[in-house]
Amino acid sequence: MLTLRHCLVATSCVWQSKFGRHQIMAEEVTAIEAIGEAGLALNELSSRYWQFLRYEFPLNALTAGEPLDEPTLFREAPSDFARRADVARIFHAELGNISLASLSQKDRITYRLLERELTDLQDLFATGSHLRPWLLPAGPEFNTQYFANLTHLGDVAQAKLYLARLATLSDYFRDVQACLDEGVALGIRAPKVVLAAAAANLKQSAQGDASRTAWCAPFGRSPMASQATMMGLAQDAARIVAEQIQPALQNLADHIEHRLLPNGRESVACTEGPLGVEFYAFWVRHFTNLPMTPDAVHTIGLEQVSRLEEEMTQVAARSGVGGDLDSYRRFLAEDPGFRETSAERLRERVEALAKRIDGKIPSILGHLPRSTYGVQSIPASASEKLPMAYAQPNPADGSAPGTFWINGLPDRVPTYSLVSVTLHEAWPGHLMHIALMQEMTALPMFRRANFTKYGACLEGWAMYCETLGHELGLYETPHQHFGQLDMEMWRACRLVVDTGLHAKGWTREQAVQYMVERLSLSRNAIEAEVDRYIAMPAQALAYHLGGLKFRELRTRAQSRLGERFNLLQYHDQLMAAGAVTLPVLEEIIDTWLDGHAT
Secondary structure: OOOHHHHHOOOOOHHHHHHOOOOOOHHHHHHHHHHHHHHHHHHHHHHHHHHHHHHHOHHHHHHOOOOOOOOOOOOOOHHHHHHHHHHHHHHHHHHHOOOHHHOOHHHHHHHHHHHHHHHHHHHHHHOOHHHOOOOOOOOHHHHHHHHHHHOOOOOHHHHHHHHHHHOOHHHHHHHHHHHHHHHHHOOOOOEHHHHHHHHHHHHHHOOOOHHHOOOOHHHHHOOOOOOHHHHHHHHHHHHHHHHHHHHHHHHHHHHHHHHHHHHOEOOOOOOOOOOHHHHHHHHHHHHHOOOOOHHHHHHHHHHHHHHHHHHHHHHHHHOOOOOOHHHHHHHHHHOHHHOOOOHHHHHHHHHHHHHHHHHHHHHOOOOOOOOOEEEEEOOHHHHOOOOOEEEEOOOOOOOOOEEEEEOOOHHHOOHHHHHHHHHHHOOOOHHHHHHHHHOOOOOOHHHHHOHHHOHHHHHHHHHHHHHHHHHOOOOOOHHHHHHHHHHHHHHHHHHHHHHHHHHOOOOHHHHHHHHHOOOOOOHHHHHHHHHHHHHOOOOOHHHHHHHHHHHHHHHHHHHHHHHHOOHHHHHHHHHHOOOOOHHHHHHHHHHHHHHHOO
16 A cells, blocks of 8 residues: 655665666666756656655546555545645755756756645645635535546445445545634634535535435446445445445534534635735635736736627627617526526537537647547536536546536526537537546656646636637527627636635625626526635636636737648647646747747
């Protein structure tokens, strides 16, 4: 079993131990010399860092398709965060001893990304971020259900290991409570609106027939589901859920409702209380990958909202509906023709659209992934608290397809937005982007598997993909074009609202009203969105800032290359970069352009 000790043991003799001191072939010596001492040291440190991540975040290993016999999947106690910061500090010091100037361009990128991740692990602990665990919309109950959705049980051994993992989940819920309590002891108080909603979500997951929960679903999907042994293990899983997981969730819900909620804040800004300003500054930097202040982000948001209002007004005028922009929004919101009648019909419609889009992908990308994906409806019981859609990547080992989850409440998913949301979440958006990353075997494992650390890159590409619908001929009506602009306006509003809530003293109602006046979403959906921004400060900033950078780079490439601009080659270059920060992506594209501009 992997232990932390394995991650920290020096491996300077890794080449000798692998090949034997007197058995290294001449071509291997040549390869080592080509890499250079600095490159070899970086490769070795990157490898140890990945082993460290596998221990600390076992889900990373599972999603990377690596075998893992570790039953514990979540290490989220206060002591875990302290340990991670300490180890990151050690790794950071080692990294500083590697000569950046001696590295190849590819290795310099790895160096910078590793430096960023190690810095973030230290800053996360220093800003007390671990004492403010995310409770909405993806709280601890969702995180464990997400893991269950990733699980595929091909044999009895896998099923038994899965049972062992289920048995550790109650410890995870207690660790979340410990972080919350330590934060309270230091004077950190969460907003009441977040605590109340989190308690309600936890209670909902703590109820119902255990055998029909997401935690037991992998047994029903197993190819051995009808065999007696697997059926018996499924019953064991239901007992673990009923006797351990659901009671632990109920305990956490009760603790939040009866101990934390009465002392919660009416105000919503994360900048209130100990380390609040530092906390928000860290997450703004982390999610945007940019050295931007909240004020700068807010200003960009206001400018983008103004631009989009002009474009939306023009589309509304072409729609034939008549009236001004507000009346057109009301028409889209109130006309039942823009909502499907059932979750099944909505899923079928999305499946047909996804197949149509897939057929057009070869016209915009030269290199396609080997994996596939399917479309599923989010269960109605979870749909109210979850977004319009989300992507669940395929396991890197190809053992299962990816999943494009569409909300199970048709009222939450207007049909005029389906093209945009499908381009964003499925192909060529998240599911394709991540699948291609997983196939980049020449990159260090931490770069292939740790893609969630680069939200501005991931979300920026996905937002850029929404604009490709015009080139692909998918926005066939003014309503669909408006749907694309409405989605973009949604993300632009986030820049204004998130910074307004956490840096400019906005109230929840002020944020809700700002979005109600500019979006076609229902008030209920907007309230859920605003609660997400309150609960997850700065996370929503990645989308539009990332999208703007991708569009800026496209414009730059077309301007510099002129008639020699090739869309397939350009997109393949973007994909070949993998998950990186926005500044690194810009450098990669500029270097590529330098080599093609003459």
